[in-house]
Amino acid sequence: MFKRIGVIGSGAMGRGIAQLFATAGVEVLLHDSRSEAIDQALAYNRETLERAAAKGRLSPEQLEATLARLRPAASLAELADCDLLIEAIVENLEAKQALFRELEALVAADAVLATNTSSLSVTRIASGCRHPERVAGFHFFNPVPLMKIVEVVRGERTDPAVIRRLAALAEQAGHFPASTPDTPGFLVNHAGRAYGTEALRILAEGVATPAQIDRILRDSLGFRMGPFELLDLIGLDVTQAVMESVYQQFYQDPRYTPSYLVAPRLAAGLLGRKSGEGFYRYVDGQIQHEA
Numbered sequence: 001m002f003k004r005i006g007v008i009g010s011g012a013m014g015r016g017i018a019q020l021f022a023t024a025g026v027e028v029l030l031h032d033s034r035s036e037a038i039d040q041a042l043a044y045n046r047e048t049l050e051r052a053a054a055k056g057r058l059s060p061e062q063l064e065a066t067l068a069r070l071r072p073a074a075s076l077a078e079l080a081d082c083d084l085l086i087e088a089i090v091e092n093l094e095a096k097q098a099l100f101r102e103l104e105a106l107v108a109a110d111a112v113l114a115t116n117t118s119s120l121s122v123t124r125i126a127s128g129c130r131h132p133e134r135v136a137g138f139h140f141f142n143p144v145p146l147m148k149i150v151e152v153v154r155g156e157r158t159d160p161a162v163i164r165r166l167a168a169l170a171e172q173a174g175h176f177p178a179s180t181p182d183t184p185g186f187l188v189n190h191a192g193r194a195y196g197t198e199a200l201r202i203l204a205e206g207v208a209t210p211a212q213i214d215r216i217l218r219d220s221l222g223f224r225m226g227p228f229e230l231l232d233l234i235g236l237d238v239t240q241a242v243m244e245s246v247y248q249q250f251y252q253d254p255r256y257t258p259s260y261l262v263a264p265r266l267a268a269g270l271l272g273r274k275s276g277e278g279f280y281r282y283v284d285g286q287i288q289h290e291a
């Protein structure tokens with residue numbers, strides 16, 4: 001089993017992944033290139049865990065032990081002793097390749113490198129590494145502690161033992177590991193494209209508003225969230241990168257054409273929950289009304 005996990009990127013996903021494994025009994029170090037992002041993430045985790053304890057889901061002892069297992073790492077060098085590194089940085093191939101090259105120079109030869117990428121090829125991320133066999137996809141969903149599925153993605157050169165170890169770790173944390181090949185969007189973001197892209201097309205055609213589309217899809221088809229609520233949760237910056245990546249990897253198959261509505265909204269900073277406004281306006285993380 002893994003003894004110490006280093007999580008790189010303390011945004012929406014990194015903080016959730018860190019919390020999940022600290023709760024499951026593993027020591028976790030959390031890093032980000034922006035120190036304030038680490039502080040915010042740890043404060044968020046503390047608040048979430050304290051709320052869980054107040055509701056009786058964690059005993060006071062479990063709360064203290066979990067918080068003690070969750071520590072900041074001001075520099076990458078502090079992750080040298082980790083036997084599993086999970087990156088959840090920006091969805092950009094060059095940035096992820098550069099990070100893995102840097103990590104390879106730091107960590108032990110048998111340490112596993114995992115990427116939480118939503119849509120980039122795991123094989124391509126691993127291609128810059130000296131040991132691509134230790135690289136795999138470990139694709140969680142937002143919010144990580146509540147979304148119990150994780151895709152464990154086999155790159156072309158991933159060692160099957162790495163896949164087995166990650167799957168066992170996911171199970172230890174109470175998650176269901178779904179093993180997937182390294183195809184564009186893996187499974188969830190391949191199937192999920194249609195939900196978001198078609199909803200954006202309906203909006204672009206002026207057929208209905210985001211709130212109307214959300215309500216009808218949520219209430220009639222049984223999805224937990226409507227497509228625009230989901231886009232706001234994921235973040236339009238992440239969504240744009242995923243849409244582009246899947247479209248290019250399928251050689252511009254028109255089925256995956258990104259919506260022209262996204263780029264201008266992105267330029268205007270309407271990212272969703274994380275910027276306080278997307279298709280909806282948010283106050284303290286709660287939807288106020290349609291933007």
Ligand code: NAI
Pocket residue numbers: 008009010011012013014031032033034037087088089090091092095099116117118119139140141142233234235238
């Ligand atoms: P985010 O924007 O909330 O957080 C990313 C964090 O990474 C930021 O705090 C940023 O400062 C940090 N960062 C960027 N470059 C870095 C570097 N080189 N070294 C260290 N830190 C760096 O993004 P989010 O939503 O957490 O996404 C992260 C990854 O997870 C992306 O690959 C995304 O595709 C994937 N993902 C996102 C999901 C979502 O619903 N938002 C779901 C599943 C996967």
